[in-house]
Structure formats: C-alpha cells, structure tokens
Amino acid sequence: MNRTSSPRAGNGLWRIFGVPTLLGVMSAVGLISALLGDDVWDALSWLTLGIPLLVIGWYVARPVRG
Amino acid sequence: MMTARTIRIWSATHKWTSLICTAFMLLLCLTGLPLIFHHELDHLLGNEVEPPEMAAGTPHVSLDTVIAAAKAQRPGDVIQYVGWDPDEPDIVFVSMAKTVDAPPSELKPVVLDARTAKVLNEPKTQEGFMYVMFTLHVDLFAGLPGKLFLGAMGLLLVVAIISGVVLYAPFMRKLTFGTVRVQKSRRLKWLDTHNLLGVVTLVWALVVGFTGVINTWADLVIQLWRYDQLATMVAPYQGKPPVAPDRLASLDRVVATAREATPGMTPSFIAFPGTLFSSAHHHMVAMRGNAPLTKRLIRPVLVDGETAALTDTRELPWYLTALLVSQPLHFGDYGGMPMKIIWALLDIVTIIVLGSGLYLWVARRRTSVEARLGETVEEDRAIPDLTPAPVALRRPAE
Numbered sequence: 001m002n003r004t005s006s007p008r009a010g011n012g013l014w015r016i017f018g019v020p021t022l023l024g025v026m027s028a029v030g031l032i033s034a035l036l037g038d039d040v041w042d043a044l045s046w047l048t049l050g051i052p053l054l055v056i057g058w059y060v061a062r063p064v065r066g
Numbered sequence: 067m068m069t070a071r072t073i074r075i076w077s078a079t080h081k082w083t084s085l086i087c088t089a090f091m092l093l094l095c096l097t098g099l100p101l102i103f104h105h106e107l108d109h110l111l112g113n114e115v116e117p118p119e120m121a122a123g124t125p126h127v128s129l130d131t132v133i134a135a136a137k138a139q140r141p142g143d144v145i146q147y148v149g150w151d152p153d154e155p156d157i158v159f160v161s162m163a164k165t166v167d168a169p170p171s172e173l174k175p176v177v178l179d180a181r182t183a184k185v186l187n188e189p190k191t192q193e194g195f196m197y198v199m200f201t202l203h204v205d206l207f208a209g210l211p212g213k214l215f216l217g218a219m220g221l222l223l224v225v226a227i228i229s230g231v232v233l234y235a236p237f238m239r240k241l242t243f244g245t246v247r248v249q250k251s252r253r254l255k256w257l258d259t260h261n262l263l264g265v266v267t268l269v270w271a272l273v274v275g276f277t278g279v280i281n282t283w284a285d286l287v288i289q290l291w292r293y294d295q296l297a298t299m300v301a302p303y304q305g306k307p308p309v310a311p312d313r314l315a316s317l318d319r320v321v322a323t324a325r326e327a328t329p330g331m332t333p334s335f336i337a338f339p340g341t342l343f344s345s346a347h348h349h350m351v352a353m354r355g356n357a358p359l360t361k362r363l364i365r366p367v368l369v370d371g372e373t374a375a376l377t378d379t380r381e382l383p384w385y386l387t388a389l390l391v392s393q394p395l396h397f398g399d400y401g402g403m404p405m406k407i408i409w410a411l412l413d414i415v416t417i418i419v420l421g422s423g424l425y426l427w428v429a430r431r432r433t434s435v436e437a438r439l440g441e442t443v444e445e446d447r448a449i450p451d452l453t454p455a456p457v458a459l460r461r462p463a464e
Binding site for chain 2: 012013016017018019023027031034037042045046050052053055056059060
C-alpha cells in the first residue's frame with residue numbers, strides 16, 4: 001500500500017487490486033452466509049457487507065491527499 | 067499492462083454501456099429503495115395486518131373452512147392461490163379473481179386468520195405509493211416487454227461494471243487505494259470518488275444487478291417449466307375436461323396427500339387447477355423445506371383436483387432453483403433489519419456512482435481517455451516513473 005513501493009508489472013496489479021479483491025471476497029462471503037443460516041450467519045453477513053461501507057466512509061471523511 | 071488500443075476499447079465500452087443504462091439504473095435504484103423496506107412500509111400504510119393476539123398454540127381450523135370464508139367474502143370470484151408466510155403461520159393468504167386464468171394483475175387478495183377463518187384484510191395491491199414504486203421497478207407499467215427491457219439494461223450495467231473494473235487499473239496506477247484528490251479540481255474529486263465507491267461496492271452491485279436480470283426472466287422460466295416438466299407430469303390427463311369448480315376435492319385432503327409425498331416439508335402455496343402453476347386437472351402444492359436456505363426452495367406436488375390422489379412430484383429444475391435463489395440475493399430480505407439497512411446504504415452508494423459517472427461524462431466529454439490518464443499521471447509527477455508505461459499513458463505534449 002506504500003506509494004513508493006516498486007510498481008513493477010505483476011506486483012503493480014496486486015497493488016492496485018489488492019484491497020478491492022479483499023473487499024470483494026468479503027462481500028461475497030456476506031452475501032452467501034446469510035443464505036446458509038440464521039443468527040451467527042446473519043451477523044457474519046452484516047459484518048462482511050458492512051466493512052466495505054465503513055471503508056467508503058473512512059476515505060470520504062478523511063481523504064488521502066493525492 | 068494494457069496497450070493504448072485496449073484502453074480505448076474498454077473506455078468506449080464503459081462509456082456507452084453506462085450512458086445507455088444509467089437513466090434506467092437511477093430509476094431502479096430510487097424505486098428499489100422503498101421496496102427494500104416494503105414489509106415495514108406496508109405495515110405503516112395499513113396494507114398489512116398482524117394476526118390478533120390469541121393463546122400460543124391455538125389450533126388452526128380446517129383449510130376448507132378458511133377458503134369457504136374467502137369465497138363468502140368475494141362471492142362470484144374463484145380461488146387461484148392459497149399461500150402462507152413462513153414468518154406468520156397463523157395467517158392464510160387467498161388470491162381470488164373472476165376466472166382461474168385471469169392475469170396476476172387482476173388478483174384480489176383476501177387475508178384470513180388460520181385459527182378462526184375470520185377475514186383480517188383485503189389489501190389494495192393495485193394502487194398507492196408502493197404499487198407505483200413496485201411496478202416502475204419491475205416492468206415500467208409495460209408488462210413482459212417492460213421486464214425484458216429492464217433486464218437488457220441490467221445486462222448493460224453488468225458490462226459497464228466489468229469495463230469499469232478494467233479501467234480502474236490504468237487510472238489507479240499511480241495512486242494509493244482510497245485516494246480522493248479533493249483539492250485539485252471538482253472533476254478530479256468526483257473521478258476519484260466514482261472509482262473508489264464503484265470498486266468497493268463492485269461485488270454487491272454485480273450480484274444485485276445480475277440477480278435482477280434473472281428475475282426479469284421469471285415469466286419465461288415459468289413457461290419453460292410448464293412445457294418442460296409440468297407437461298410430462300400431467301401427460302396421462304391429456305384430453306380430459308378441466309375439473310369443474312364444484313367438483314374440487316377437499317383442500318385439506320389435497321394438502322394431506324402432498325405432505326405424505328414429501329415428508330418433513332411444509333406447504334408454501336397451493337395453485338388451483340387451471341392457474342399458471344398447475345394444469346387444468348390438478349392442484350399444485352408447492353412444498354418448502356424448513357432450513358434457512360431450503361425454506362426458499364420448493365418442490366411441486368401435483369395432486370388430482372377431483373380425487374386428491376397423488377399424480378406426481380419431481381425435483382425443481384435448475385432454472386427455477388436459480389430463480390428462487392436469485393430472489394433473496396436481489397431483495398436483501400434474508401438477513402433481518404441490519405441487512406436491509408446495509409442494502410439501502412449500498413443502494414445509495416450506487417446512486418452516487420451512477421450520478422458521478424454521468425457528471426464525469428457531462429464535464430469532460432471532449433477529452434480522450436489518454437488525456438484523462440495523462441492527467442492522472444501528471445499529478446503524480448513527483449514520483450519517478452519506473453514502469454515502461456505504454457506511450458499512450460504518458461501525457462500528450464501540450
């Protein structure tokens with residue numbers, strides 16, 4: 001995530017898509033878990049679907065200066 | 067990394083698919099917002115009732131008594147469907163119409179108490195705010211063509227999302243995740259916001275978008291089931307006259323037959339003979355499971371409408387299973403109130419992505435993608451460029 005890290009081809013893609021991939025996997029887990037069960041499964045879904053929203057809130061409230 | 071040509075193609079794809087579908091997607095996001103909370107809003111608007119308080123475990127009267135009460139409420143109408151809400155077992159929903167083959171838009175629901183056979187409510191389903199929101203969302207008041215049109219717009223959205231993700235890479239090549247350049251220009255601020263919000267909600271938007279598309283095919287999929295599976299199951303009845311309404315078997319016996327054929331399952335709804343989900347000679351009892359996932363899936367049991375004897379039951383084909391699984395994933399109604407709130411917030415984020423995308427097109431439609439990428443690179447000039455970037459990524463000479 002460091003801006004000064006070496007942006008070489010392969011690891012450049014990972015640098016760009018690392019966080020989005022992680023958030024995407026989380027969303028998928030959340031979408032599926034509440035289908036599979038109630039209680040704990042629902043709670044897992046709220047957590048994993050809620051985190052992307054928190055991430056948006058974080059970066060919009062405290063923008064990284066580019 | 068991508069060549070200039072590939073970037074141009076993806077950029078054009080993103081621009082055109084988005085431009086065509088954005089207006090409709092904004093409409094779907096706005097009308098979808100109240101629909102997420104339709105259960106709560108229906109209560110508020112008085113279109114839904116709670117069963118009156120009675121001692122827990124009060125036994126249910128016979129189904130025949132319940133449907134007799136419904137018929138007394140709407141003399142002259144016939145019953146098309148009888149159904150239950152898994153969360154309100156003490157309520158029976160009876161859908162009636164002038165004829166058994168009247169279209170769904172002409173169905174008149176009667177809500178009854180399963181313990182007393184008292185009519186609780188006759189909700190108006192064809193008027194009011196929620197009806198307008200629902201119909202705009204489902205078919206734009208244009209029936210099946212409207213549904214299929216919105217489905218096509220949904221497919222364009224899916225392409226727009228995928229092309230947007232591909233373009234995210236060259237735009238973010240020199241930026242840390244989450245960068246929003248608030249001080250450079252309004253357009254750059256919204257470009258970064260569009261990219262951030264879009265990529266973070268990517269999986270949710272793809273799933274809700276594509277399951278929405280699947281839902282637009284529901285009518286077609288049901289017809290497919292009628293020709294594919296229902297027709298073979300009721301083949302022995304071909305050529306027989308339809309069951310006369312006054313010769314219908316006891317509904318309690320019909321349900322007993324279905325329960326016997328599918329041990330451990332619970333009736334979800336019953337389609338009467340002559341309706342969309344049955345044949346002219348059969349009750350179709352849709353049995354559901356009881357686990358969180360299986361209670362949304364059904365197994366159709368065909369019961370002779372006159373004798374209440376079992377005719378056939380088969381596993382639901384994959385295309386109907388796919389439709390039933392895609393529904394909760396589109397509605398967001400399977401994880402309680404917190405999930406509905408999350409759904410609503412993600413819907414609002416999607417509205418911002420759509421709106422900012424439109425703004426970016428209006429504000430800068432005369433520059434090429436190279437110029438826009440160049441701008442991204444230029445503002446990061448302080449960092450030495452170590453990559454052998456494609457020529458097009460470098461800022462065009464001024």
